[in-house]
Amino acid sequence: MSKTVYHFGGNADHSDPRQKDKTITGGKGANLAEMASIGLPVPPGFTITTEECLAYLDGAHEFSDKLRDAVAQGVAHVEQTVGKKLGDASDPLLVSVRSGAAISMPGMMDTVLNLGLNDETVKGLAATSGDARFAWDSYRRFIQMYSDVVLGLDHGLFEEALEIMREDNGFYSDTEMQAEHWEALVGEYLKIVANEQDEPFPQDVETQLWGAIRAVFESWDSERAKIYRRLNDIPHDLGTAVNVQAMVFGNMGDSSATGVAFTRDPSTGEKYYYGEWLVNAQGEDVVAGIRTPQYLTRARREEAGADKPSMEEAMPEAYAELARVFDLLEKHYKDMQDIEFTVQQGQLFLLQTRNGKRTAKAALKMAVDMEGEGLIDRRTAVLRVDPMALDQLLHPTLDPDAPRDVLTSGLPASPGAASGKIALDADTAEQWANRGDAVILVRVETSPEDIHGMHAAKGILTARGGMTSHAAVVARGMGRPCVSGASGVSIDRQARTLRIGQAELSEGDVLTLDGGNGQVMRGLVPTIEPELAGDFGTIMEWADEARRMGVRTNAETPEDCKTARSFGAEGIGLCRTEHMFFDANRIMAVREMILSETEGGRRKALAKLLPEQRSDFEAIFEVMAGLPCTIRLLDPPLHEFLPSGEGDFAELAEATGMETERLKQRVSELHEFNPMLGHRGCRLGITFPEIYEMQARAIFEAVCAVKDRSGEAPLPEVMIPLVATKRELEILRALVDRVAEEVFAEKGTRVEYLVGTMIELPRAALMAGEIAEEARFFSFGTNDLTQTTLGLSRDDAGRFLGAYVDRGIFARDPFVSLDVDGVGQLVELAAERGRAADPKLKLGICGEHGGDPASIGFCEQVGLDYVSASPFRVPIARLAAAQAALKASA
Numbered sequence: 022m023s024k025t026v027y028h029f030g031g032n033a034d035h036s037d038p039r040q041k042d043k044t045i046t047g048g049k050g051a052n053l054a055e056m057a058s059i060g061l062p063v064p065p066g067f068t069i070t071t072e073e074c075l076a077y078l079d080g081a082h083e084f085s086d087k088l089r090d091a092v093a094q095g096v097a098h099v100e101q102t103v104g105k106k107l108g109d110a111s112d113p114l115l116v117s118v119r120s121g122a123a124i125s126m127p128g129m130m131d132t133v134l135n136l137g138l139n140d141e142t143v144k145g146l147a148a149t150s151g152d153a154r155f156a157w158d159s160y161r162r163f164i165q166m167y168s169d170v171v172l173g174l175d176h177g178l179f180e181e182a183l184e185i186m187r188e189d190n191g192f193y194s195d196t197e198m199q200a201e202h203w204e205a206l207v208g209e210y211l212k213i214v215a216n217e218q219d220e221p222f223p224q225d226v227e228t229q230l231w232g233a234i235r236a237v238f239e240s241w242d243s244e245r246a247k248i249y250r251r252l253n254d255i256p257h258d259l260g261t262a263v264n265v266q267a268m269v270f271g272n273m274g275d276s277s278a279t280g281v282a283f284t285r286d287p288s289t290g291e292k293y294y295y296g297e298w299l300v301n302a303q304g305e306d307v308v309a310g311i312r313t314p315q316y317l318t319r320a321r322r323e324e325a326g327a328d329k330p331s332m333e334e335a336m337p338e339a340y341a342e343l344a345r346v347f348d349l350l351e352k353h354y355k356d357m358q359d360i361e362f363t364v365q366q367g368q369l370f371l372l373q374t375r376n377g378k379r380t381a382k383a384a385l386k387m388a389v390d391m392e393g394e395g396l397i398d399r400r401t402a403v404l405r406v407d408p409m410a411l412d413q414l415l416h417p418t419l420d421p422d423a424p425r426d427v428l429t430s431g432l433p434a435s436p437g438a439a440s441g442k443i444a445l446d447a448d449t450a451e452q453w454a455n456r457g458d459a460v461i462l463v464r465v466e467t468s469p470e471d472i473h474g475m476h477a478a479k480g481i482l483t484a485r486g487g488m489t490s491h492a493a494v495v496a497r498g499m500g501r502p503c504v505s506g507a508s509g510v511s512i513d514r515q516a517r518t519l520r521i522g523q524a525e526l527s528e529g530d531v532l533t534l535d536g537g538n539g540q541v542m543r544g545l546v547p548t549i550e551p552e553l554a555g556d557f558g559t560i561m562e563w564a565d566e567a568r569r570m571g572v573r574t575n576a577e578t579p580e581d582c583k584t585a586r587s588f589g590a591e592g593i594g595l596c597r598t599e600h601m602f603f604d605a606n607r608i609m610a611v612r613e614m615i616l617s618e619t620e621g622g623r624r625k626a627l628a629k630l631l632p633e634q635r636s637d638f639e640a641i642f643e644v645m646a647g648l649p650c651t652i653r654l655l656d657p658p659l660h661e662f663l664p665s666g667e668g669d670f671a672e673l674a675e676a677t678g679m680e681t682e683r684l685k686q687r688v689s690e691l692h693e694f695n696p697m698l699g700h701r702g703c704r705l706g707i708t709f710p711e712i713y714e715m716q717a718r719a720i721f722e723a724v725c726a727v728k729d730r731s732g733e734a735p736l737p738e739v740m741i742p743l744v745a746t747k748r749e750l751e752i753l754r755a756l757v758d759r760v761a762e763e764v765f766a767e768k769g770t771r772v773e774y775l776v777g778t779m780i781e782l783p784r785a786a787l788m789a790g791e792i793a794e795e796a797r798f799f800s801f802g803t804n805d806l807t808q809t810t811l812g813l814s815r816d817d818a819g820r821f822l823g824a825y826v827d828r829g830i831f832a833r834d835p836f837v838s839l840d841v842d843g844v845g846q847l848v849e850l851a852a853e854r855g856r857a858a859d860p861k862l863k864l865g866i867c868g869e870h871g872g873d874p875a876s877i878g879f880c881e882q883v884g885l886d887y888v889s890a891s892p893f894r895v896p897i898a899r900l901a902a903a904q905a906a907l908k909a910s911a
Contacts, residue, residue, distance in 0.1 A: 025073050026091035029054040030065030030267075031102030045070050047262030049121030052374050059353065061346060062370050065102040066116070066266030067095030071123065074238045074260035082239075084231065092234070095265060103267050108226035112149045113142035115159070115268040117372075118233035120240060122261045125375050127494045129249045129472070130261055131170045131240040133233040134303060135163035135268060139224040143207075147200075155273050157203035158195075162303060164210040164222060167229065171236040174217050182209045196301060230265070237263045245472045247827050252476050252499070254838070254875070257829050269370040271363040272303050278336065278364040279303055282317055282343070284351045287359070287379040287497060288436050290386025290556075294318055294347055296360075297487045298332045303363075313506045314487040339364045350374050355396050356405070357387055378497050380436055381410035385556035400907055403563050408874045408901040413437060414557060415588070415893045419535055419546050426543040428521040428532075431482070431507030433539040434493035439480030439502045440533040440545045443526060445517060447474025454478065461532045463519060465512055467492040475501065480534040482541060484510040502536030510541070553588070553896070561589065561896060564903035570880065571887035572898045573649070575867060577601065577637075582644040585892035589899055592648035592735075593641070594800065594889020595867035598716060599657050601637045602630075608662065609672070615659045616679070616687050620711060627715040634716060638723035642735045646727060651738040651800060651867070651889075653779065654716050658701040663688045697808065702743025703778075706753045717757045721764040724772050737774045738863075740800055744778040747791040754795050777863070780851050781805035789851035793858035801848050801885075803868035803876075807835050810844045836869065839876035849883050856884075865889060874901035881905035 027033075027040040027050065035041075035058040043051045050068030057063040073088055100106050105114035115137040120130035138146065138160045147156035169176040183195075186206050192198060198206075214222040223229055240246060241261045250257055271279030282296025297314035315329045316322035317340075322331040333340045343362060346369070350358045359377030363370045379387065388402040397405070419425075419438040441459035444450035447470065450462045454477035462478035464471065466485045475481055475495055480502040483492045487506055496503035511520040517528040521541060526532075533542040553561075573594035574585030582593070602611045607630055614626035642650065674681045706713040720737050728734035741753045754776045765771045777798030780786055786806070789799070808815055813822075815836045825831045831840070839845055848866075855862045865887040870876035872894030880888055881902065890898040 023072075024070070024091070025088050026067050026069055026095045027054065028065075028067045028095060028098045029057045030063050031098065033057065033065070033098065040068075043123040044259065045072065045262075047071060047121030047123055047264070048125055048375050049119065049373055050262045050264050053264065053266070055353075056350075056371055056374060059349075061349075062368070064267040064269050064370055064372070065099050066264055067092075067098060068121070069095075069234065069263040069265070071260035071262050074241060074262065075258070077235075077238045078242060078260070082235075084234075092230075092265075096230075099265070099267050107137050107230070108139075108142065109145065110141040111145045113137050113145050115146070116230070117264075117266050117268055118230070118237060119264045119266070120237045120261045121264050122241075122255075123259050124253075124255050125378070126246060126249050126253075126255065127378065128468075129240075129246045130243070131236050133163070133166050133170055133236070135159045136167070136229050136233055137226050137268075138163045139226065139229075141224075142226075150273060152273060153200035154198075154203060155270065157200050157207055158198070158272055159270070159303075161203050161207050161210055164207065164214065167233070168210070168214055168222070170240075171232040172214065172218060174214065178213050178217070179210055182206065182213065234263050234265075237261065245470055248472050248476070251823065251826055252472075254833060256832065257827065266372070269363045269365045269372075270303070271299070271365065272301050273366055275300055276336075276364075276366045277301060278332065278339075280314070280317065280332065280362055280364075282347070282360050282362065283357060283377045284347045284360075285357045285377075285383070285387060287357070287377050287383055288433065290379065290383035290390065292390060293320070294344060295321070300335070313485060313508070336364060336367070339367060339369050342369045346371065352396070355391070355401075357383075378494055380497050381406075381413040382436065382556075384410055385414075385560050389556045389559050399563055400567070403560065403567055403900070404904055404907055406560055406900060408897045408904065411557075411896050411900060412893070414551055414553065415896060418537075418548060418551060419533070420549045423547040425533075425540065425546055427540050428524050428543055429507050429509030429541050430539045431504040431510075431541065432487060432493075433535075433537055434487075434505040435481075435496040435501060435503035436537045437480075437502035438533065438535050438537070438546070438548065439478075440531060441479045442529050443519065443532055444474070444478065445512060445514060445519070445528050447471040447477075449528070450474035451477040461534060463510065463512065463532070464492070467495070475499065480504075480536065482507060482510065482532070482534055484508065484512065496536075502534050504534050504536060504539050504541055507539070507541055557896075561899060564900045565589070566903075567907050568899065568903035569906045570877075570885060570902045571865075572895055572902060573651075573865070573867075573887050573889040574892050574895055575871070575889050576892060577641070579640040579644050581892050582641055585895050586644065588892060588895040590892070590895045591887070593645055593650040593652075594865055594871065594887060595740075596641065596650060596652045597656070598634070598637075598653060599655055599661075601634060602655075602662060607633050611662050614712070615662055616684065618687075623709065624711050627711055631715050631719055634719035635723045635726075638720055639726055642723055642727040642737075643731070645735045646731055646733045647735060649736040649738055651740050651777075651798075651865075652716075652720055653740045653742050654713050655705055656702050656742040658699050659705070697805075697814070703741050703749045703753055704743065706741065706756070707749060710753075710756055713753060713756055714760055717760040718764060721761050721772070721774070722768070724774075725764065725768040725770055728770065728772055729768075734772045737772070738798055739774060739776045740798075741776070741778045742802070743781060743805075744792060745782050745784045745788075747788065747795055750778050750792055750795040775863070779867070780848075782809055783847055786847035786851035790854035790858045793855040793862050796855075796859075796862065798863035798865070799851060799855050800889075801851070801864075801866040801868065803839055803844060803848070803866060803870045804836065806847065806868070807840060807844050810847060811835060811840065833875070838873050839870045839879055841879050845879055845883075848879075852883050852885065872898050874904070877901040878905040878908070881909055 035054050039045045040054045041051045046068045107114045118133045143160040147153040165179040168174040271277045278300045279302050280298030286295040296317035299314045316331045319331045319333045356376045358374045361373040384406045388405045391397045392402040441461040444460045450460045453460045460478045461480045462474050463482045483505045509522045533546040571591045573592040574590040575595040576582045577596045610626050610629040614623050617623045670681050724734050744750050775797040777796040779800050779802040781802035864885045867889040871888040872890030
């Protein structure tokens with residue numbers, strides 16, 4: 022029978038492969054066992070499996086007798102290893118209780134430190150440590166953390182009591198507090214607990230332990246954890262492990278410390294030790310941003326002009342041991358490591374290691390550098406970079422020559438630049454972002470509860486915290502610029518104002534952040550386009566060597582085409598011609614055409630549009646010369662082009678000669694109750710063939726003109742949308758072929774072209790074999806195929822899709838990532854039946870899924886020829902296609 026609890030450290034047996042399986046013991050538990058097995062200084066402990074978490078959450082939220090027995094054995098293992106007992110009043114064992122999911126979720130789930138303290142054991146801790154200040158400080162920390170995490174009390178009540186204690190004694194920082202002050206504060210904390218929950222703080226250590234385990238299990242389903250998983254595409258059915266570990270103390274005086282460190286710079290990828298530490302502190306002080314920490318190395322301290330000594334200078338022996346561990350762990354895991362450590366009275370202990378979160382720039386540099394160092398091979402380098410992280414590199418940065426009104430500077434915690442309105446809480450940031458505003462979230466320090474506001478914001482500014490604080494780690498993972506520890510920022514939450522240096526600002530005023538150098542600027546600073554070379558170019562070159570599928574772009578303007586080509590697009594996978602019709606200079610002619618009640622009237626209006634449409638295509642074809650260009654003929658229902666305001670009707674009446682009332686009547690006649698399933702796509706071409714004739718003529722005249730001027734023509738692929746039957750495509754293909762021959766005869770030249778269709782209806786997928794007899798290519802329009810298969814409107818489903826994802830009905834939003842089980846079956850079926858009818862049938866995808874890495878992986882499995890993505894997602898698609906090909910060949 023599989024174990025529910027695994028021991029690590031001391032004389033524990035680490036041979037069971039399940040113990041190092043992150044899906045069983047979580048990333049933290051698996052890595053603690055791994056570090057202990059290779060002889061690193063890890064405090065002993067035990068891990069409760071993720072399976073127990075899921076059983077608890079799926080059941081009655083109770084603990085089994087089997088688990089209780091296994092935990093008791095785990096506690097005994099720790100007690101035996103360290104020679105102390107949990108709850109012993111004379112020499113107590115204290116433990117930490119920490120979460121640890123299979124996929125790292127920094128700060129999203131709960132932790133309790135110093136568990137095992139009560140009114141009696143605190144005295145024993147004071148006696149055995151010889152440091153009453155340390156003991157009472159640890160007890161007040163435990164009460165505050167346990168009350169917040171387990172009892173659900175407002176941590177602000179405890180912060181307020183601490184602030185009063187400091188003010189009453191004239192202290193500036195916690196380090197000035199002495200034993201008697203902490204003891205008095207413990208008394209205040211215990212009163213707060215008794216008043217808030219009508220019962221005293223739990224003194225029984227076993228009650229404390231099971232309360233903490235319960236809280237960690239339940240934190241898997243906390244709102245902040247659900248949001249983080251949804252934002253980072255982490256499955257909701259993994260659960261979290263629980264790690265119970267003997268405490269080691271970084272707050273035992275000046276010979277003790279705590280810190281967080283990375284084996285390379287997670288912002289830039291440069292190869293040097295990067296991290297922060299605090300003397301006489303516990304780990305939460307660093308990661309929660311409660312105190313602004315010191316630099317790890319002398320070089321970084323001098324570079325920043327900081328006064329407080331680095332760990333390298335203040336604790337040279339412990340630092341040297343830490344440096345040895347850095348090198349060992351990076352070689353062992355073959356990746357940059359994020360390490361939490363504690364120095365207890367000069368002795369180093371490791372509390373965690375994991376593959377570190379990094380910016381896109383750092384990910385690229387590390388992958389290329391590690392390949393050059395021989396640490397990893399080229400295949401691993403390509404697989405190591407998250408394709409979606411490239412989005413951070415593909416957008417503008419601040420213009421270095423633009424004037425800057427710098428108000429203050431903080432720590433450059435996450436690179437990039439952002440401008441936006443100041444929002445002083447997460448809810449406001451989310452509300453303003455939802456209405457279309459760019460927002461900068463400004464906080465004293467962020468907490469896990471701020472996750473939704475951090476995601477909504479363009480950038481994050483905190484007054485406290487270092488470069489390894491919660492704000493910094495989460496911002497880097499999200500690709501948000503972040504400036505932390507900006508001590509010049511003072512926030513008045515009641516007045517909704519803030520002071521930055523000498524400047525007074527209000528919520529809603531505009532700030533600009535430079536996460537690369539830590540500057541905070543008033544107002545909007547202009548930006549410049551990114552330069553994509555160096556490590557980016559190297560990884561893209563390696564990716565292009567590895568991928569099988571082509572990558573095209575969705576574009577309908579020359580500007581978008583130029584951007585896409587600069588990012589490596591190999592053609593156009595979708596050019597939506599309807600966007601061209603909305604141009605202010607031609608919308609009147611479009612409306613005349615739609616509202617005409619005769620074919621002659623429609624043709625007269627279309628004649629006005631022909632030169633405009635031809636000009637559109639010429640401009641695109643010149644940019645894309647030599648490449649395939651898929652042009653979708655008119656797709657949306659006609660009523661979308663019609664007027665609604667009185668002024669529009671008056672202008673249209675003058676242009677058409679029709680009376681206003683008759684125009685309104687005609688608009689009413691054309692109104693559709695369900696336009697997505699109405700008179701649109703190929704149905705327009707069947708009933709009003711003159712529309713598609715004009716568009717086909719514009720395409721072929723434009724391609725002939727470009728060929729004549731440049732000697733090189735693109736390959737036009739004329740796509741008929743919304744086909745459900747072979748006969749529809751047969752009729753419209755004949756129309757396109759006829760127009761093509763007319764143009765070729767008139768111009769005295771010929772060009773190659775293809776006619777195909779978009780597969781966006783379930784019937785088209787099912788009848789793909791027949792339809793392929795008329796089509797030379799299929800382009801899967803998975804946006805509409807998702808709508809028509811699931812019966813969901815992507816314009817309206819956002820109101821409830823979040824709940825569907827949270828409850829596991831959908832693994833992800835099906836409009837963001839393809840529903841492989843359902844919609845994916847139709848794609849696979851259509852590909853099989855289409856290729857059976859025509860082995861040379863070209864297959865591509867052009868919906869938003871063409872830029873989603875998970876969907877691209879499915880496209881590789883199905884054997885599509887190409888994916889098409891928006892211009893800024895072309896590099897993402899190139900890398901994702903390469904990774905899909907490498908995984909398929911493994």
